[in-house]
Amino acid sequence: MAESPDIIxxxxxxxxxxxxxxxxxxQYWDTLLHIALKKVNDSDIAMDLVxxxxxxxxxxxxxxxxxxxLxxxxxxxxxxxTFMHFRRNGVHQKHIDNYSQFTETYVHDEFSLQTQYEENYAHILFAIERSVEDMPLRMKAVFQLKYYSSLNNQEIADNLGLSTQTVKNQLSKALTKIRQHMEAERLDTSLLSLLLLACFTYS
Structure with missing residues (x-):
């Protein structure tokens, strides 16, 4: 099958x-800005996000x-x-709760392809929450500082009195645990890599 123009x-x-x-x-600026505006209801914030x-x-x-x-x-x-924006501003649960409403409102031609991504993404977020609950205490503490507070590895190490290598090891184990949890529930992990890349690229 020939590759699409976007992939090329x-x-x-x-x-x-x-x-x-x-x-x-x-090609995509206007579409993304429209989505961002609907989700954050603030033109300046929406433009910054895009x-x-x-x-x-x-x-x-x-x-x-x-x-x-693409x-x-x-x-x-x-x-x-947008999830990260809401999380930093203390309205994480509000953003999660709005997923179903957003999906129901925008199921038409322009967004029909993205509907399954929106639903799958919400499942990923919930799967992460459940995985965190089952983590050992030290792993949970390390992961929460990275995922919820966006601290780098050195900051996490300083906060918890650990070495940076221990922090890296605990994060690696936490991510493995999340992936295993998702696979056990037969969830599509295609978006998990995207989330983890964005969340854990910077050490």
Whole structure:
């Protein structure tokens, strides 16, 4: 099967072709901004979220592998960005609760492809929450400081009186535990890598 024009475009981006990246930016900016506005209801915040998404996408272009739909990947990335925004502002549960309403409201042609990503993403977030509950105390403490507080490994080590290597080991075990939990529940893990890349890229 021939590769889609978007995937070919992304392959050029991975080779640091900024013209191709700019084409993606111009093609999807309006769609992503529209979604962000509906979720955060603030034009300045929405623009910042979308801009940050594209900046990080360019910075991580060599680590990102897109095999199917570029649009679905971008929308899923935006879901994560909005989730992080709400989490930093103390309304994590409100954001989770709004997923079903968002899905019900925007099931039409433009968003039908992303509906399954939205639903799967919500399942991933809940799976992470359940996995954290079952973690040993030290692993849970390390993971929560990384995932909920966005601390780097050195900050986590300083907070808990651990070595940075211990922090790395505990995070690795925590991520393995989450993946195993999801596989046991037969959840699609395709978006898990995206979430973990964004959350754990910076040590």
């Amino acid at each position: 475009l992304w392959q050029r981006v991975t080779r640091s072709d900024y013209t191709a990246f700019n084409s993606i930016y111009e 801009q940050d998404l594209f900046v990080e996408m360019w910075q991580k272009r060599h680590a990102i592998s897109i095999q199917t739909s 649009k679905a990947y971008l929308v899923s990335s935006l879901y994560f960005k």
